């Protein structure tokens with residue numbers, strides 16, 4: 001009987017949204033789907049994890065997992081793997097889970113596949129190369145469990161309406177696994193929805209010409225409501241906006257209902273992070289910009305003139 005586990009990262013707001021996506025996928029490839037959640041609040045995450053398909057949640061609320069980076073979680077996870085022998089463990093490609101997955105791989109000696117964009121079966125996954133231009137199937141060999149890091153937003157999270165049994169994890173964490181201590185945690189102050197969760201994303205590129213012009217995107221976002229602002233790597237590298245804004249191969253993957261690309265050329269490395277959006281609107285002064293090939297609606301014009309007009313129009317139509 002195929003058994004797939006999801007390593008569900010626990011944060012202050014509950015399970016990482018990507019763990020619910022992974023559970024949804026796991027349901028389609030295994031008859032036994034279980035999750036491992038470690039850290040304060042882990043037991044409570046069992047409700048959401050169960051609802052998305054976890055039949056069992058191995059959970060520990062021990063603060064050691066939040067206080068020390070990766071090592072305690074990897075230690076506990078390896079112990080659970082040895083005891084319960086899953087065929088595959090899915091991790092979301094996040095900073096913390098990458099760290100845990102790498103350490104687990106070093107201990108188990110099994111295959112670790114990173115940056116997967118789909119999981120086809122217990123030994124086949126998909127990834128994208130050449131900036132997303134080519135999709136490749138990868139066959140995983142070696143001993144179980146196969147370890148797979150999957151890009152968030154690769155598939156939707158769909159509840160299945162189940163409940164999970166909670167099995168308490170009582171791993172003894174040796175002192176030599178408590179080396180890197182998290183001294184402080186800083187939440188980035190942000191107004192409005194998160195980039196990955198917003199229904200509308202307005203992303204700006206070099207065509208905005210000046211960092212100060214990003215303000216018109218913020219203004220457009222607040223005129224629309226439930227919208228977030230993103231950016232290309234070119235402007236992130238130029239220091240116009242923080243890295244957390246970056247959409248693309250080396251940034252975030254977003255799948256909003258509407259993606260508005262403003263002054264963005266449409267390089268493949270950018271497209272890979274937003275091409276799953278339901279509707280794409282592009283504003284660019286160059287009619288031959290590659291972004292127009294992907295756009296459902298293209299506006300050829302100067303962004304600095306078009307966007308203020310759009311804001312005006314939206315405000316005028318609001319009751």
Ligand SMILES: Cc1cc2nc3c(=O)[nH]c(=O)nc-3n(C[C@H](O)[C@H](O)[C@H](O)COP(=O)(O)OP(=O)(O)OC[C@H]3O[C@@H](n4cnc5c(N)ncnc54)[C@H](O)[C@@H]3O)c2cc1C
Pocket residue numbers: 204205206207208209231232233234235246247248249250251252262263264265266267268269270273283284285286289301302303304
């Ligand atoms: C390994 C690797 C990883 C990468 N990862 C990423 C990634 O994650 N995300 C990402 O975005 N990029 C990534 N890149 C960079 C990518 O290749 C492009 O360089 C980048 O996306 C270009 O950003 P841009 O569209 O803002 O700038 P440009 O390519 O310079 O495009 C600017 C556009 O603005 C238009 N324009 C100019 N003035 C105006 C105006 N007044 N009004 C309207 N339009 C105007 C121009 O016609 C042009 O199309 C990566 C590259 C590499 C090599």
